[in-house]
Amino acid sequence: MVRRNVPLVEQVILELLADIDRGEFVRSNGVLPSEAELAQRFSVSRATVRDALSRLEATGVVIRRQGVGTFVNQFLSKHPAALQDWFEEAHGFVDALRSMGRNPEVLMLRAVVEPAGEVSDHLQVAPDDPVIVVEKIITSAGAPLIHSVNATPLSLLPPENQPRAVELAGGCESTFRFLDDYCRSRVHHQQSEIRAVLTGEKLALLLACRASEPCLQVEEVAYSVDLAPLFYGLNHFRGDTVSFRQIRRPSARG
Amino acid sequence: MVRRNVPLVEQVILELLADIDRGEFVRSNGVLPSEAELAQRFSVSRATVRDALSRLEATGVVIRRQGVGTFVNQFLSKHPAALQDWFEEAHGFVDALRSMGRNPEVLMLRAVVEPAGEVSDHLQVAPDDPVIVVEKIITSAGAPLIHSVNATPLSLLPPENQPRAVELAGGCESTFRFLDDYCRSRVHHQQSEIRAVLTGEKLALLLACRASEPCLQVEEVAYSVDLAPLFYGLNHFRGDTVSFRQIRRPSARG
DNA sequence: AAGTGGTCTAGACCACCAT
DNA sequence: TGGTGGTCTAGACCACTTA
Incomplete structure (x- = not known):
């Protein structure tokens, strides 16, 4: 009874979280690839990438700046979650x-x-x-x-x-x-x-x-x-x- | 210096909030029109309506149930906002x-x-x-x-x-x-x-x-x-x- | 089976920021 | 000027609920 048909958005979220945990974006100073590039990399539409990033932003994992880029919120790793x-x-x-x-x-x-x-x-x-x-x-x-x-x-x-x-x-x-x-x-x-x-x-x-x-x-x-x-x-x-x-x-x- | 070019999403949000305040959906027991109908009514795409509803849902104004519909959160009007x-x-x-x-x-x-x-x-x-x-x-x-x-x-x-x-x-x-x-x-x-x-x-x-x-x-x-x-x-x-x-x-x- | 919200696409244009 | 995220569209299919 474990129905699964995991939505692409969630897969993208998990991939990104794993990348962040692995410190994948450290050398780039916390800058994530552009939405277009992520879309290509994951073979999904940009809308799907955006959906994933929006949810990550809502929970503070990531910070987006129009015209600039998307960044991992380094504050969170420095100060482990309260509740x-x-x-x-x-x-x-x-x-x-x-x-x-x-x-x-x-x-x-x-x-x-x-x-x-x-x-x-x-x-x-x-x-x-x-x-x-x-x-x-x-x-x-x-x-x-x-x-x-x-x-x-x-x-x-x-x-x-x-x-x-x-x-x-x-x-x-x-x-x-x-x-x-x-x-x-x-x-x-x-x-x-x-x-x-x-x-x-x-x-x-x-x-x-x-x-x-x-x-x-x-x-x-x-x-x-x-x-x-x-x-x-x-x-x-x-x-x-x-x-x-x-x-x-x-x-x-x- | 009051640049304004109000995004459609925000206009839709304001319309919906006004409707809710006005008690527009009371007679229908708190049920909002379907996303498709709202899209038509406001002459925007369904994606835009969904964006608006998502944000209203995130702040608890509205509750969405897959396969059923979208409802105003009547709890909020009964218990006026804390902070x-x-x-x-x-x-x-x-x-x-x-x-x-x-x-x-x-x-x-x-x-x-x-x-x-x-x-x-x-x-x-x-x-x-x-x-x-x-x-x-x-x-x-x-x-x-x-x-x-x-x-x-x-x-x-x-x-x-x-x-x-x-x-x-x-x-x-x-x-x-x-x-x-x-x-x-x-x-x-x-x-x-x-x-x-x-x-x-x-x-x-x-x-x-x-x-x-x-x-x-x-x-x-x-x-x-x-x-x-x-x-x-x-x-x-x-x-x-x-x-x-x-x-x-x-x-x-x- | 019909209707709802949920996911997804491909493509367009805009607003903003850097250079 | 070129690249980024922000907005918006039209259309498709899926998952879920209700009758």
Whole structure:
């Protein structure tokens, strides 16, 4: 069930990323070949090359300057990603941490089925509809980094699996995996809000830091392709060890 | 000197935004016309329509579903923007706040020329090269929201204006304006890092909140089109009244 | 099967930057 | 002036959803 018919754009992206990783453009001072040349080299149209470069630019890998050329963003290699990858990609923290070379572990604290209650609004269900709540801590090198509570409507699980909900959800290292493996649902997009809060006593215990330390709170709702809420998440990141990174561009023209 | 030759894509974007604001697609339940129909309606190619829709999707205004259609993201109208606009656009806070209907005011605290010191690394200048430091507070409805310190290399200012640096910089409501008006430099992109910190005593005073409250810290460096650092900024947002919003999409395919 | 968005092409012209 | 990225077109086919 691993349908693949990899679009040219993505192949081009992978080629370019590999070239950059290999330091292919170092001797040219970070200058990539022109779009026309890349098109020829990869035997694709210039539009396809441009599509690939646009996506690479959107994630900050590359910088384009009209009339000049395309350059690799050397800042990124000098300053290894904060949580940029997670930030832009929308997938589990565990995967994000892995892809930045850390070695995360998941500590499952709780997996229960209970009434939606306060999160019913976000999930667009009734307050007493059952949701699967999973609480976990993600550590790296033995130190806790992230505390995460996710709530998924029980109804997403096929009826025959609902009795095993706790077992199944508790066995997954991320909600993304759970949805993928057991609910046959994929996350289409996610809406998050980022705030700064203080660690309360409970959270301080869990994150192994003092109470009243600053931490980043990320509240998010994931939606399926048909815009149904898939899960609600409330995550806290240790303020001293985690930060997000973002690249922005002005679009307005004078 | 207001060159304009507005690209079709941007015109299409503006038309669509206006339509959405006007509630044009409400009766159709948020469904936009198909790309082909929009192309015909605006008398542009489908590629141009797709470009416009892609950019609207990237900022979360619209959601596209293959095989189904394009929809306005009704979540956004229900929950008015946090600081999403600033977050994605890279321009001054003041503009961002204005565009979300608030009425920000700028309180200039300090404008001085001094050695770069600690920020010399970020600005790629020598530690004793002079920079213009501007410290200000942005308030809305009388309450302070943001404390901001920006450092710009003095060398960006044309030599004849350097003696007036303090006066000029102190008179601008945002560093973007200052760069635009007096340095003939534009921001090409910005790299920011977001952390959670505590308000120290000084910051608490300035933001009119208690010390040891959580707040969001955004540290950023802006680069010109030729990748020269334009300014370094260290900003603090009151944790209780400001949050960022972000929309993410997974790109990996199973 | 019909209709939607997603990918891809080949070619054109423009705006910008260097020289 | 020549080369770069930015915009735009018209047309083709594919992948996906819905009925």
